[in-house]
Amino acid sequence: DGGITQSPKYLFRKEGQNVTLSCEQNLNHDAMYWYRQDPGQGLRLIYYSQIVNDFQKGDIAEGYSVSREKKESFPLTVTSAQKNPTAFYLCASSHTGLAKNIQYFGAGTRLSVL
Amino acid sequence: DQQVKQNSPSLSVQEGRISILNCDYTNSMFDYFLWYKKYPAEGPTFLISISSIKDKNEDGRFTVFLNKSAKHLSLHIVPSQPGDSAVYFCAAKLRNSGNTPLVFGKGTRLSVIA
Numbered sequence: 001d002g003g004i005t006q007s008p009k010y011l012f013r014k015e016g017q018n019v020t021l022s023c024e025q026n027l028n029h030d031a032m033y034w035y036r037q038d039p040g041q042g043l044r045l046i047y048y049s050q051i052v053n054d055f056q057k058g059d060i061a062e063g064y065s066v067s068r069e070k071k072e073s074f075p076l077t078v079t080s081a082q083k084n085p086t087a088f089y090l091c092a093s094s095h096t097g098l099a100k101n102i103q104y105f106g107a108g109t110r111l112s113v114l
Numbered sequence: 115d116q117q118v119k120q121n122s123p124s125l126s127v128q129e130g131r132i133s134i135l136n137c138d139y140t141n142s143m144f145d146y147f148l149w150y151k152k153y154p155a156e157g158p159t160f161l162i163s164i165s166s167i168k169d170k171n172e173d174g175r176f177t178v179f180l181n182k183s184a185k186h187l188s189l190h191i192v193p194s195q196p197g198d199s200a201v202y203f204c205a206a207k208l209r210n211s212g213n214t215p216l217v218f219g220k221g222t223r224l225s226v227i228a
Contacts (some may be wrong), residue, residue, distance in 0.1 A: 004157075031213040040123070042220035043158075043203065050213045058215065090157050096213045102148065103205075103216055105157030 003027065006091050006106035012114050013078065013085060021076045021109045023091035030096035032074035033103060036060060037088040046089075049074055050096060078111065086113050117141045118206050120219035129228045133191040137204030137219055140185065145209040148216065149178060149189045152201045161202075162189070166209075194226045 004025045013019045023032065034046040045058030049068040063082025068074055074093075078085045088110050092103040119138045127133045137147075145166040150158035164171040164178045164187065171178050177190045191198055201223050205216040 006157075033215050035218075040220065043218040045215050048215050088155070092157075094213060101146070101207050101211075101213060101216065102160050102163065104160065105150075107157050108155065110155070 004091060004093055004104060004106035006089075006109050008109060009107070011109055011111045013111060014114050016080045018077055018079050019085075019111065021078070021089055021091075021111070023074045023076065023106060024072055025074075025091075025093045025106075026072060027093055027104065028071075029093035029104075030071065031094045032068070033092040033094075034058075034064075034066065034074070034076045035090045035092065037090060037108075043090065046076065085111055087111060115140075116219075117144075118204055118217050118219040120202075120204055120222045122222050123220070124223040124225070126225045126227060127194045129196055129226055130193045133189075133194045133198065133224055133226065135189040135191075135202050135204075135222050135224065137187045137189075138185060139187075139206050141206070141208070141217075142185070143208050144206040144217075146207040147178070147180060147187050148205045148207070149176075150203040150205060150218075151198075152203060152221070158203055191224075194224075196226050196228050199224055199226045 007022045031050045033048040035043040047066040049055035065077045091106045094103045148163040149161045152158040180187045201221045203221045204219040
């Protein structure tokens with residue numbers, strides 16, 4: 001069945017370590033997004049990609065990096081430069097070319113610092 | 115500067131009564147609005163949407179009202195059920211913006227008390 005798969009569900013990062021969160025979709029969506037959720041902060045946009053091999057920074061891109069080598073995949077790397085990485089990370093995707101843009105979300109990855 | 119505001123962080127309602135969740139926006143270029151529902155440790159799920167050419171959209175127990183002059187929308191849930199207890203996010207999309215990301219509010223936590 002179609003959907004967005006995020007893995008792992010839980011992830012732990014040591015000091016100075018880079019970690020990568022996976023996001024895969026089989027919905028044939030062109031656009032993909034990464035959000036971070038902190039308590040009381042809602043959803044804050046980290047990066048988004050409207051097409052393969054292209055991506056743009058969101059509101060809180062510092063300390064994160066992404067790649068979009070395949071339409072189905074949009075991995076997010078949390079680098080050691082991100083000093084407060086503990087949060088719930090959500091990946092989403094949507095069609096392009098439509099005036100109405102419904103974003104569909106994965107189940108999320110909870111990242112904690114050891 | 116928050117363009118989409120949900121000023122009530124939480125709301126408690128008795129089972130069977132009406133729940134009203136409110137959302138205000140500042141950008142008059144928004145032309146499509148969505149409501150998402152989110153359970154803890156899960157991704158948000160799309161609930162209902164409304165285009166700016168309408169002032170009401172109904173889907174079962176859920177109705178969204180849009181007041182463009184006041185830049186205000188609301189989600190009505192009637193009758194409220196315990197399973198409706200979740201965080202509700204309001205989101206907005208800019209007119210003719212292709213696949214740029216939705217702008218989200220910070221959410222309102224609804225608790226439906228049996």
